[in-house]
Amino acid sequence: MPLWLREHHWHQTPTAVFLSLPLRGARATPANIFCSERYLKVSIPPFLFEAILYAPIDDTNSTAKIGNGNIFFTLYKKEPAMWDSLTLENADKEKLQYLRENAVLKAQQKAKEETEAKKATKEEHKKYALEATMKLEEAERKRIEDLKEKERQKVTEELELWKNQQKDADKYKSVQKEGELHQEIGQLKERKNEKMTKTRIPNEGTSKSRPKPTKGHASCSIFSPNVKEEQLPAPRSAATIKVNFTPRVFPTALRESRVAEEEEWLHKQAEARRTVSADLSELEDLKEEEKNPDWLKDKGNKMFAMGNYLAAVNAYNLAVRLNNKLPLLYLNRAACHLKLRNLHKAIEDSSKALELLTPPVPDNEGARVKAYVRRGTAFCQLELYTEGLQDYEAALKIDPKNKNIEKDAEKIRHLIQGTMQGS
């Protein structure tokens, strides 16, 4: 239950009502005050003050001052009149309720309207700002364009001027040539008259092909190339220069960004080439370590692990040549042969391994299991299932706990039964 604050004081003028509400130690903030046209509420939990006003007030202009443990309201009346009392005294509950709700609704509406109004103004401002910036940018652009245009025009004029100069120069040149022609014709005529030769000199022809210009001409130096021709050296004596290029494997042009890729490719090619010839070269030069069968066995194992079965086989071969008593060599070589599908060789090697693995002791259990399994696999791949099954069962005998072997053995049994039933 809220605590009602009833110790309020008020006085009025024809246009305003002044209400003072002491807060019993509670702190008030603007959020605690709710005011609408006819309803005033101050709610500071647990305190509550509520007043349904006698007449409507102008709640937008009314103020509330919080301070000194007191809230001081200045409410401006909508209609200037003297109120009988602050609140509506004999209002019934319903009316009160109705007024309260109304007040709340009205307040909400007002709030909404205010926010919308604010939004609208904000948008307008934004628009205005945008337009202003656009105008500025336009102006700037135009200015630059104008400057550029001016440049262009200036330059075009200069070009025209220059062109006309060229034309004039050309004209001058042709006029000059004609002048030359006339002069030469004149001179020739004189000479003709003097010497009274019979042959008619075709004037136009000679003036063009004449090697030396006649004296007394004031022609620009660039228009008489004839003088220069005489001073040209003879053509060079032919020679060849041999050229070496920076080597490049690819026929395409060299690009820095592609160099890495190209290197990689070349590397791969080189690798491929090297592995093919590896087998032969190993036999040629044996290094110290290569004479050690164990080292060779390790090498073989590594090759097998890498998937390079041929190389592994070679390693084992070499090891066997050095020491043919090591069962593991044969065992491993059998595995390689299996992978290479040299099934007969696999069987041979497994058998040899098994031979060497006698006497059967717990020590060589692992090896023997492997040997049996490998031989068994080889038999099965040759479709000699009975033999294969025998080997698998032998393996199982040594290691009954191995699930894989059991499974495979089962499979083989089924296969045998299947074929037997069939045939």
Next chain:
Amino acid sequence: MSAAPALERPQVVSHAQQALSYTVFDCKWVPRSARLLCLGSAARGTGLVQLYELRGARLELLREIEKPKPIKCGTFGATSLQQRYLATGDFDGNLNIWNLEAPEIPVYSVKGHKEIINSIDGVGGLGIGEGAPEIVTGSRDGTVKVWDPRQKDTPVANMEPVQGESKRDCWTVAFGNAYNQEERVVCAGYDNGDIKLFDLKSMSLRWETNIKNGVCSVEFDRKDINMNKLVATSLEGKFHVFDMRTQHPTKGFASVSEKAQKSTIWQVRHLPQNRDIFMTSGGSGSLHLWKYEYPAQRSKKDSEGAEMGVAGSVSLLQNVTLSTQPISSLDWSPDKKGLCVCGAFDQTVRVLIVTKLNKI
């Protein structure tokens, strides 16, 4: 790039452009005129030479010449100013010199190479430099051959791979060091990144290096002076500027390199009026204008007392993207400073003007 300081820099202004109906491989200004040539390959597999004149803001077609084989490259470098004969290399390995007034029969013709001639350069003509006019061609068959138009059928110099050596494509050639009648040097760039400098006076290999990327274009800053700088551009957006004044016995020439963009730099061309400014054109359709700055001292002594060159630095003056396709050819006009033409693989040839070059 903020507006105000940017406009102090040279601007590349697009003046005129022309859509073509064929692939243009090379474009060249006709010396002493406002005319330019476009060389290329038509869709039907024939070669085309078109002569345009710059009129106002347009290019007007004056002549069109069709040849049986597509044309890859051309130069005016070895011809006199009167004759202005065009030397071209085509896809079949033929070197031809044409008189554009009478283009039916070439003035000089030789089947110089077994495969396409990728690049051609000429020296000794146009009133530039001294000595015999010569043309050098570099081809996919790995050889670089120097021709004299006065000598038929055989080259005057042949740089070919050693017997049994597998050949590399020669992508670019350039003449240099032609400051008197005897001296001449040919620089060749190959697709495996080799750059080789051949001395024609002593008929020997003077220097070689490898820049780790196929070499698309080499050019000396001037053909007719004691060799000063060499720019070599390559795949992967890199170019190197070599200082050619000081050759170290083992280290060769000093260089500075710059990576301008991610795509191939197809061409480099030095401004004829200022040898420290050059433009590179790229596979992304962009043009970059560079300026080379010399170091305080161009050479210094190394630990053994041998002279060693010091490379300077390169700064980017401007760049512009004109097309989405590579700009494969570029030529500055020798007569008007800043006027240049470029041809791109989007079948367009553009005439550009670079402004404010005087203020650099």
